[in-house]
Amino acid sequence: MSDHYYSRRPSVASDRNSIEAELRGFRLKLTTDAGVFSRDSVDYGSRALIAHMDIPAGAKVLDVGCGYGPIGLTAAKLAPSGHVTMVDINERAVELAESNARANGIGNAAFFQSDKLEAVEGRTFDVILTNPPIRAGKAVVHSIFEESFKHLNSGGALWIVIQNKQGAPSARTKLEELFGEDRVEEVGKDKGFRIYRAIKV
Template identity: 35%
Template sequence: MAQHYFDPDPDATHRPATVDLVLADLHLRLDTDRGMFSPDKVDLGTRVLLESVPAPPAHGRLLDVGCGYGPIALAMAARAPEASVVGVDVNRRAVELGRRNGRKNHLDNVDFYVVDAEGAPAEDPSGHAEPGAGTAPVAAALAGPFDAIWSNPPIRIGKPALHALLGTWLGRLAPGGTAHLVVQKNLGADSLHRWLEANGHPTERAASRAGFRVLRVHRP
């Protein structure tokens, strides 16, 4: 069966690799593997986002939705060392690498969690909660509110699932909070912009480059 980066438990044969995220203000070396999004290089959409967004809030709680092996969450953590950063994904293999990359890059203000499609702590394959997932601190970490969200969302899960995912996490923005989403134009960036506006999420185009849109979503 074909594997997708949004499969919770990819069984693709392991092929460990290392990629570099080099930006004007930081350099992160990241471990990757097969069975997750863009394992061979930091994808262009992520780079467009990270090169376009303003600095994250210096304090507070920040979120990366669909974190993969962690480039966006770790960039947030590096840029806002006094903030608390959370990365979430359904893909266990990716989340494990995100945790490893946080340790490898000495960023101790970031945590990564496996979540289900509803944004709740996921269960492991045996049917038990992930370690610590039932504790109050983890539940609070996932519940928000978040002062900022940065995301390269999983467009290929399909519109209904994508809309449900964004509705869940944008609903956890703090009042006055802002989300930045990067979406490829030919994969529906403009239609997503219209959907966000129509569903109570004030949105503007913050940047447009290399075939990608960066959408800024405000919570009043």
């Protein structure tokens, strides 16, 4: 099947769903749809990343592969004087994330359809967050890490969540190649998920 949540335009018929999630003390009402990642509930990996991520109040944040928005919208709530840019290759996901921001009164976020980080070329960020699209393959995931490194400010942090059985060891190795071994830390683990923070010198 060629239609995945990382397709540009999902061909599966729209079948919208409304969910509620409490994330970092914020109750968000979220509209999801067929053809986007984790339609029926906020997935466990995203919840684990959200629980651990450190977002300074004034940070410039990028959420790569934002889906319908749980990670980036929570970051926007945590950074009331900052700004969050949310990107996803999936057109339907980006539209949902933007409408979910409006529905939850979140005004400090912007949304772009983007193959990896192409839509933010020339921009840099204090924090980059990603629950990477594992099913797109290791090459795609590792290229997200490479592009994220280029788009981080000095002292900025890349936060990722990845399952141990779906490539966490190789992801950590790749991050250490990019950032340096002493700049990559496992900051949490939860039910087979690993949360890594990599800080750019």
